Amino acid sequence: MTRYARLYAYFLRFSFSRAMEFRLDFFFRIFMDALWYGVNLAFFWVLYRHSGLLGGWNFDQTLIFAAGVFVADGFHMTVFANNMWMFPILVNKGDLDYYLVRPVSSLFFISLRDFAANSFLNLLMALGVLAWALIRYPEPVGLDRIAIYLALMGVGFFINYTIHLLFLVPVFWMHSGEGLRDIFFTLGSYSNRPDGIYRGWIRRFLTTILPFAIMVSFPTRVLFGGNVGEILLHMGIVAAVAFGVLLLFWRLGLRAYGSASS
């Protein structure tokens, strides 16, 4: 475990020094994410001009939810996104070999190798928006609820990472992973809307099989009096099953991997 922590510290150091080589891109990314936050807030602002509730939540509650979406996105962009982007390229070019011969878990190395230092600033900005949304919320929210919320958000980050990689693993068998990658991003937008809007079998599907609807919505429910035990159990089971399926497909994929000919 210490070895992995030390290795990750090297990843961080290397990523920060590399990010500073591309300074304009560094600021462009910050600008882009800030704009994304603004556009999302504007989206909800316009919707709430026409309805008092959306998915059972009022504007103040949705603001906290939206801030949670920014934090989740910021975390994913910072820790995983660059690595997920590179993974299909590594497989197709045969460069995965470099990762497989290392004396550490290939999944760890591929998932965490590149830390996006520029997105890290956006993560801090997103945390600021979340703090602002929580402070301006008119009802009292206990510190215990906030602590559980943050812990569950962590589970949501993990589920998001797992599902993202599950969408990319088929690249071991397919020549191009672009189609599935694009579909992940399209389906990912289901996690950017309150889960209360989904009804019927789609709701069951989005909270179990493809659990986009639980990543941010379920932790947010805890802040507004949701049943902690039920939500914790649900997210825990989904995270464990999704990771189990990922490990299974990862091993099958590595077996199918034929170096440069993949």
Next chain:
Amino acid sequence: MTPRLFLRIAGVEARRRMSYRADFWLNLVVGFAAKFGLLYFVWTAMFRESGAATMGGYTLDSMLVYYVAVLLVSQIIIGAGFESEVATDIYEGGLNRYLVFPTSYFWFKYAQRVGMLLPVVLQFFVFGGLFVLFSDATISLSGLVMCVVAIAVGHLLFFTMSFPLQNVAFWADNVWSLQVALRLTTSLLGGLMFPVTLFPDWLQAVNAWLPFHVLFGVPAEVLVGKIGFAEWLPAVALGIAWIIAVGLLDRVVWRRGNLQYSGIGI
């Protein structure tokens, strides 16, 4: 550039685009269904929870018809997979070969972009046709013609707006973020996220003079019969005026950027 050369470049690009069939069909079916599904849930919840019969002049049904139209239109206007090609040419030095071609780089790239349209135009007619067949929506011939003209203007305008942003690659290492910023802004103000009639009046008044509405909103609104010839004509004229204005900016940025270009990549 001669029309013949333009069509040849477009044809080569169209064949290249159709060669990735698995990705194409995955995006065609799942991508569209997923995007429309999300909008369906948002708007059914909005109408259910507000109890309103109309919003911004749309009933729930007409809102859903609008979204089918605007999603299909946006696939054509934005296209796919082109955002970084100009920037990549500059960044990797691939621009060299285009500079010695006896034709305009801008129009060469635009011809390629037109060639990329084949898959999405197919999508437009497959899903548009199916939707008209299985819903109460009616599309008039005049509406379809005005829509196609608005799409043509919007398509060139989007490319013209995207071009100077990509040319920033003459000075910067990565301009992907700027392309995403363009997409975000145009989606919000162009009517892709929701009809622009949902904006407050003051924002609608400002937005009427900006280049965004003609990109997505105008083609979709004219197709579903929300606006007629009287509203369509000034909107399209404004779009053309913006193409000229932004086109002039393109020339300035392109010329200044060329002075920076070393030809060996950055």
